[in-house]
Amino acid sequence: xxxxxxxxxxxxxxxxxxxxxxxxxxxxxxxxxxxxxxxxxxxxxxxxxxxxxxxxxxxxxxxxxxxxxxxxxxxxxxxxxxxxxxxxxxxxxxxxxxxxxxxxxxxxxxxxxxxxxxxxxxxxxxxxxxxxxxxxxxxxxxxxxx
Amino acid sequence: xxxxxxxxxxxxxxxxxxxxxxxxxxxxxxxxxxxxxxxxxxxxxxxxxxxxxxxxxxxxxxxxxxxxxxxxxxxxxxxxxxxxxxxxxxxxxxxxxxxxxxxxxxxxxxxxxxxxxxxxxxxxxxxxxxxxxxxxxxxxxxxxxxxxxxxxxxxxxxxxxxxxx
Numbered sequence: 001x002x003x004x005x006x007x008x009x010x011x012x013x014x015x016x017x018x019x020x021x022x023x024x025x026x027x028x029x030x031x032x033x034x035x036x037x038x039x040x041x042x043x044x045x046x047x048x049x050x051x052x053x054x055x056x057x058x059x060x061x062x063x064x065x066x067x068x069x070x071x072x073x074x075x076x077x078x079x080x081x082x083x084x085x086x087x088x089x090x091x092x093x094x095x096x097x098x099x100x101x102x103x104x105x106x107x108x109x110x111x112x113x114x115x116x117x118x119x120x121x122x123x124x125x126x127x128x129x130x131x132x133x134x135x136x137x138x139x140x141x142x143x144x145x146x
Numbered sequence: 147x148x149x150x151x152x153x154x155x156x157x158x159x160x161x162x163x164x165x166x167x168x169x170x171x172x173x174x175x176x177x178x179x180x181x182x183x184x185x186x187x188x189x190x191x192x193x194x195x196x197x198x199x200x201x202x203x204x205x206x207x208x209x210x211x212x213x214x215x216x217x218x219x220x221x222x223x224x225x226x227x228x229x230x231x232x233x234x235x236x237x238x239x240x241x242x243x244x245x246x247x248x249x250x251x252x253x254x255x256x257x258x259x260x261x262x263x264x265x266x267x268x269x270x271x272x273x274x275x276x277x278x279x280x281x282x283x284x285x286x287x288x289x290x291x292x293x294x295x296x297x298x299x300x301x302x303x304x305x306x307x308x309x310x311x
Contacts, residue, residue: 033219069260096247099246
């Protein structure tokens with residue numbers, strides 16, 4: 001997989017920590033590989049919205065990558081509940097169902113951005129930099145991957 | 147079954163497979179079936195409800211699923227039953243999600259349900275007015291079958307007519 005210049009946390013230079021939420025193990029593994037290629041680490045995983053809420057409380061990740069269509073509790077409701085409890089939460093919806101109503105509903109309920117599947121690593125990389133804003137710092141080329 | 151319902155799924159399958167496998171695909175066969183659908187390999191089924199109702203099945207043999215997973219992950223992956231099922235489900239998710247997005251942009255509204263494995267040796271019978279379209283996408287790593295049985299929601303159609311829409 002292509003390597004990207006590492007995105008670190010500005011405050012302490014540590015890798016960005018991700019919570020990946022998707023009912024597909026295969027999709028979670030693919031996303032995990034992508035965020036590792038961005039220099040990030042996996043804080044936790046969840047296969048449904050309910051587990052995502054408890055995993056967020058447990059791990060306090062820097063970014064959540066959240067699927068929408070999942071059993072038990074869908075991603076938009078889980079995002080809303082997480083943001084209600086943690087207004088600082090940065091949640092990026094990652095779904096193959098990318099019609100406007102879904103995107104608007106997700107953004108209105110607290111998600112910061114939306115990425116449509118199949119996920120292109122270069123698109124996700126740019127979205128993550130945008131969502132982190134000043135809280136993220138891209139390592140120089142010499143320091144990439146460090 | 148109306149072509150306007152089917153075309154987004156064909157376009158989506160072509161796009162998702164082409165991007166995931168970094169290749170071009172070709173439709174190898176296409177048929178309408180009224181008989182019960184018998185899976186050819188590992189089959190993931192997604193139901194949709196709303197203005198359009200029905201189900202879509204993505205079906206591929208285990209060896210093809212492992213090769214597809216490896217291509218999509220960018221690395222060779224060890225074959226396992228879980229990997230094979232996950233690949234079928236993820237392909238179904240992506241193909242159907244993208245098609246639903248296109249249909250929604252045309253004004254149709256519906257809900258997509260999480261994929262379930264169709265594991266029965268027996269087929270799934272289409273209802274009397276939802277014959278299924280079966281098509282085979284030929285890719286360099288093997289064949290991927292898509293079975294679509296969709297229809298307009300009668301009650302919603304009747305409501306729309308009654309409302310003068």
